[in-house]
Amino acid sequence: MTSESPAVTRRREQLRDFLRTRRARLTPGDVGIVAVGRRRTPGLRREEVAALAGVGVSWYTWLEQGRTINVSVEVLDAVSGALRLTEPERAHLYVLAGLNPPRAGGARGAEVTPELRHLLEAWTPRPAVLRDRYWNLLAINDAARAVFGFDDTDHNCLISFFTNARYRDMHVHWASAAPVVVAAFRAAAAHAPDDPEFGRVVDDLSDASPEFAQLWARHDVGVPVQTVKAVHHPEAGDLFFDMVTLAVVDRPEWYLELYNPRPGSETEDRLERLATRLATPA
Known part of the structure; x- marks a missing residue:
């Protein structure tokens, strides 16, 4: 079995930390979820992000853990939407997941400064x-x-x-x-x-x-x-x-x-x- 290169290992570690910090900064109220009882997890839970993105809890957990899984543009966009990522953050997520970043939205119709x-x-x-x-x-x-x-x-x-x-x-x-x-x-x-x-x-x-x-x-x-x-x-x-x-x-x-x-x-x-x-x- 071929060992993973140090660069890929670092990228997976950065993906893990990035997703965790993006999830931690959101509250249930930010995404329209009614919080019930005390919450030990800062920000959103993994299962809440998975539900918002329309993906399986296990799959999202593996993604956040930086495991070797197949990701698609559609799923990354869904996760980006669930985590309320900005355009630069969305592009960063693509790079950390090993995909080419998307084109910047709105550039075509932007005004010349x-x-x-x-x-x-x-x-x-x-x-x-x-x-x-x-x-x-x-x-x-x-x-x-x-x-x-x-x-x-x-x-x-x-x-x-x-x-x-x-x-x-x-x-x-x-x-x-x-x-x-x-x-x-x-x-x-x-x-x-x-x-x-x-x-x-x-x-x-x-x-x-x-x-x-x-x-x-x-x-x-x-x-x-x-x-x-x-x-x-x-x-x-x-x-x-x-x-x-x-x-x-x-x-x-x-x-x-x-x-x-x-x-x-x-x-x-x-x-x-x-x-x-x-x-x-x-």
Whole structure:
């Protein structure tokens, strides 16, 4: 019989302590249970948690003891609800039980905070874009509009890459970049094969762009990397950027794309002149 690794042993110990402390902090009144007589157990009893979660008392006891048992997403969600876990606590329970944590609820419809908007504007005259896991544009600064040709009709980076004529025309290496872009989006979609939103983006773009449909059918998969983005702007001329993508820590499905002028390319001076020109009344 194969012995358990020290890491797994520690995880099971943490699972035991975590469930016990979450159970101990609740009172019967917190969950709508009428308490009768004196209670020697602080917080809820194991059988009460099991009843609230709709699982067997023995199974919940084994889970709390950190035994080797099979757990499912549905059961962990039921236990999370019974123990009134917060979203971070629920994700922590998944990790301790050996499962991938769930996606953070509410991230898709969350408002962009003033702090993030301020960061985007502070990056001006350099372009900055905030997008979600589906590459939907959540917020952009004025420099991104001016440099990349985004307008009010643009709502998704991938769709704009293939359907915004001005955006396409300004990208010096569009044809060679297109397969890489599609392969990166397929890699992102592969992490959530049952998510209909990825399918909606693919279906909409396949109908609008035969080029995308052809590239998508190749099933190439790539990993997003830090890249150099080359743009030929009709007023500013050739612009070269180092693009860095950063995850937003409290919104794990949001990504901040920051474009920094490539050293030695004269891009920074050209951006400054473009910004001055756009800010000067005609």
